[in-house]
Amino acid sequence: MMIMHDVVLVTIITEAVLEHSLIEDIGRLGGRGYTITNARGKGHRGVRDAGWSTDSNIRVEVLCDAKIADAIAEHLTKTYYADYAMTLYLSEVKVLRPKKFA
Amino acid sequence: MMIMHDVVLVTIITEAVLEHSLIEDIGRLGGRGYTITNARGKGHRGVRDAGWSTDSNIRVEVLCDAKIADAIAEHLTKTYYADYAMTLYLSEVKVLRPKKFA
Amino acid sequence: MMIMHDVVLVTIITEAVLEHSLIEDIGRLGGRGYTITNARGKGHRGVRDAGWSTDSNIRVEVLCDAKIADAIAEHLTKTYYADYAMTLYLSEVKVLRPKKFA
Numbered sequence: 001m002m003i004m005h006d007v008v009l010v011t012i013i014t015e016a017v018l019e020h021s022l023i024e025d026i027g028r029l030g031g032r033g034y035t036i037t038n039a040r041g042k043g044h045r046g047v048r049d050a051g052w053s054t055d056s057n058i059r060v061e062v063l064c065d066a067k068i069a070d071a072i073a074e075h076l077t078k079t080y081y082a083d084y085a086m087t088l089y090l091s092e093v094k095v096l097r098p099k100k101f102a
Numbered sequence: 103m104m105i106m107h108d109v110v111l112v113t114i115i116t117e118a119v120l121e122h123s124l125i126e127d128i129g130r131l132g133g134r135g136y137t138i139t140n141a142r143g144k145g146h147r148g149v150r151d152a153g154w155s156t157d158s159n160i161r162v163e164v165l166c167d168a169k170i171a172d173a174i175a176e177h178l179t180k181t182y183y184a185d186y187a188m189t190l191y192l193s194e195v196k197v198l199r200p201k202k203f204a
Numbered sequence: 205m206m207i208m209h210d211v212v213l214v215t216i217i218t219e220a221v222l223e224h225s226l227i228e229d230i231g232r233l234g235g236r237g238y239t240i241t242n243a244r245g246k247g248h249r250g251v252r253d254a255g256w257s258t259d260s261n262i263r264v265e266v267l268c269d270a271k272i273a274d275a276i277a278e279h280l281t282k283t284y285y286a287d288y289a290m291t292l293y294l295s296e297v298k299v300l301r302p303k304k305f306a
């Protein structure tokens with residue numbers, strides 16, 4: 001019998017140029033880890049075609065508690081939404097080892 | 103204090119050859135953006151090994167309202183499920199800026 | 205009108221060296237398919253920088269029923285958590301064709 005705990009998954013899709021800034025932000029705001037995959041796509045800033053580069057966008061995931069998720073969402077929105085293509089969404093997921101993420 | 107809104111995340115995992123068709127379909131059905139990552143995997147069509155190509159499968163994500171999500175799911179199912187390896191699932195997520203996705 | 209069914213999405217983020225073992229485990233425990241993307245990130249084992257390799261981490265997704273999801277989560281936790289960097293989370297999603305995943 002496993003004990004599952006609710007945590008929040010924060011997913012950020014944005015320009016690859018922001019990778020290092022985001023990693024710093026996430027750590028400072030309490031995130032204990034992150035996962036990054038390269039992506040391409042179209043958002044409100046127009047098509048980002050990967051024909052010449054598959055690294056143009058990144059998809060960043062952070063598992064954390066609700067309070068840290070809110071802090072990350074609020075900070076990134078205020079800091080980057082005006083000047084960069086960025087989409088951010090939160091989902092509720094279950095993990096086995098919550099201490100890793102809080 | 104942030105205002106979060108419910109939207110639907112549509113995730114489609116399918117053959118890379120369908121990328122351009124899917125992008126057209128998503129746009130025509132009301133999707134305002136999408137994110138694509140390259141993937142590999144095994145589904146009901148058998149193993150798709152990435153040893154010779156990491157581009158064999160794609161994972162497409164669309165954030166939209168429930169009505170558009172249903173339209174996308176229904177259209178893709180009718181159009182591609184019979185002839186292509188395709189998996190599609192919907193999840194409820196929260197976003198800060200719903201106007202971007204509706 | 206589409207009929208949607210609840211299934212569980214198991215997401216595993218771990219070291220690329222475990223890919224073949226995980227695929228065997230997932231199949232033996234009842235998973236009918238999986239999707240893998242290459243990733244990089246930082247977890248409780250420290251930074252895994254992709255500067256020299258974008259294949260250092262993998263992100264594995266499995267759609268299945270709750271019973272199989274529990275079996276996969278329990279087995280992977282017992283088998284790998286002590287010796288490998290691994291994060292596992294479960295989310296509830298909806299699919300159109302549940303028979304593919306059970």
